[in-house]
Amino acid sequence: MNNTIKAKISAICDAKIAAKGENVGLSFYAFFANKNDNPELLMQVAQWWILDHKLNHFEKATKIKKLINKQ
Secondary structure: OOHHHHHHHHHHHHHHHHHHOOOOEEOHHHHOOOOOOOHHHHHHHHHHHHHHOOOOOOEEHHHHHHHHHHO
16 A cells, blocks of 8 residues: 555544544545545555455454554
């Protein structure tokens, strides 16, 4: 994944944690608009989420932030 989407994922995790607390969960769809305007990027994030890290549909934002910051 490129640095732009990593920064966006991190920022969205921060915002969700600030709004709803440390236990808030997200799916990878939280990082995209409700339309399929960038299918290649969506598939990159889906692969990272599902195949590379074997994450569940919903995961804690704190966990996602830690994983994305490792890369």
